[in-house]
Amino acid sequence: MKTAVMIAIIVLADSAGDVLITKGMKQVGEISTIKPKELLSIAQRVLSNRNFLSGIFFMAVTFFSFLTVLSWADLSLVFPATSLVYVASGLGAKFILKETVSLQRWAGILLVCLGVALTSLS
Amino acid sequence: MKTYPVLAVAILAQATGNTFLSKGMKQIASVTIEDSHWLALFPQAIESPTLWFGTALLIISFLLFATALSWADLSFVLPTISVEVILTVSFADYFLNEPVSPMRWVGTLFISIGVILVSRSGRQMRRASLEKENG
Numbered sequence: 642m643k644t645a646v647m648i649a650i651i652v653l654a655d656s657a658g659d660v661l662i663t664k665g666m667k668q669v670g671e672i673s674t675i676k677p678k679e680l681l682s683i684a685q686r687v688l689s690n691r692n693f694l695s696g697i698f699f700m701a702v703t704f705f706s707f708l709t710v711l712s713w714a715d716l717s718l719v720f721p722a723t724s725l726v727y728v729a730s731g732l733g734a735k736f737i738l739k740e741t742v743s744l745q746r747w748a749g750i751l752l753v754c755l756g757v758a759l760t761s762l763s
Numbered sequence: 764m765k766t767y768p769v770l771a772v773a774i775l776a777q778a779t780g781n782t783f784l785s786k787g788m789k790q791i792a793s794v795t796i797e798d799s800h801w802l803a804l805f806p807q808a809i810e811s812p813t814l815w816f817g818t819a820l821l822i823i824s825f826l827l828f829a830t831a832l833s834w835a836d837l838s839f840v841l842p843t844i845s846v847e848v849i850l851t852v853s854f855a856d857y858f859l860n861e862p863v864s865p866m867r868w869v870g871t872l873f874i875s876i877g878v879i880l881v882s883r884s885g886r887q888m889r890r891a892s893l894e895k896e897n898g
Contacts, residue, residue, distance in 0.1 A: 708784060708814070712792040712804055716785035717855035717863050717871075721848050724874045727881045749880025752873050759870030 647710035648722045651703055656729045658699035665693030721760050724753050766835045770843050773827035776820045778850040782858050783817030841882035845875035 669686050687693055710719055731750045734740040791807045791814075808814050831840055852871045856863040 708788055708808065709804070711785045712788040715855065715861045716781055716859060717852045717861045717867060720781055720851045720855075721871050721874045724848060724878055727878060731881065743884045746881050746884035749877040749882075749884065752877030752880060754877075756870040756873030756875075756877060759873060760867045762866055762870075 644710060644714045644718070647706055647714075648719065648725070651706045651710070651723055652725045652729050654699045654702040654706065655723070655726045656733065658696045658703060659726075659730070660733075661692045661696030661699060663696075665690040665696055668692065718760055722757050725757055727753055766831055766839070769827055769831045770840065773824045773831065774843060774847050774850060776824035776827065777847050778854050780817045780820030780824060781851045782854040783813050783820065785855065785859060787811045787813035787817060838883060842879045844882070845878040848875045848878065 665687070669683065669690055672680075672683055674680060674683075707719070707723070728750050731742055731746055735742045788804070788808070791804050791811060794807075828840065848871055852863060852867070855861040
């Protein structure tokens with residue numbers, strides 16, 4: 642049970658981190674220069690972007706939750722279960738972003754769920 | 764084709780990193796007093812070379828994936844993550860002596876096929892939206 646809660650935290654924080662970092666980087670814009678001076682100003686914009694910083698925060702939560710759960714649970718149980726992030730992003734796409742989710746993606750989501758159920762049975 | 768070697772090293776680094784993190788955290792947990800709060804693990808975690816090595820490997824893996832993404836398509840890179848799951852479970856079985864039952868292997872296989880299906884479905888979506896944009 643404790644393990645399931647930790648995995649849920651990992652999956653939710655990981656999805657949140659992905660979305661926020663993507664959003665932040667899109668706001669900063671495409672990086673198409675290698676000039677040090679311009680790269681420095683881009684880095685400044687990235688590091689002052691609130692979405693990017695929140696994304697980094699959630700990534701840190703993901704990492705430390707992963708470490709914590711590994712202190713008692715099997716790696717062969719925890720790591721496959723983190724693939725539930727694909728289920729979370731699929732459901733998020735369908736119900737929050739109202740995107741159309743293809744049949745192939747639903748099939749994949751179903752397989753991941755079945756797989757996690759099977760790995761946790763033993 | 765430089766994409767394959769880079770992704771292969773990235774996947775290997777990720778699976779090895781996971782293995783070291785698991786080993787390191789269990790070493791620490793085994794010497795910590797049983798009833799102490801889980802936060803008590805962290806001061807020791809900072810001093811564990813095993814954990815630092817595992818973390819370094821995960822950072823290397825992340826950088827390699829990011830580098831590969833600068834020239835390769837996301838829908839090509841993403842399905843390779845499915846291999847990570849199988850390799851990590853293999854390492855847990857072989858190096859950490861975790862009891863991986865046949866049921867867990869089947870579950871792992873299901874998950875990796877599922878991950879391939881989910882990440883490949885993105886390719887079709889992107890193609891469809893590109894075609895829409897280009898009229």
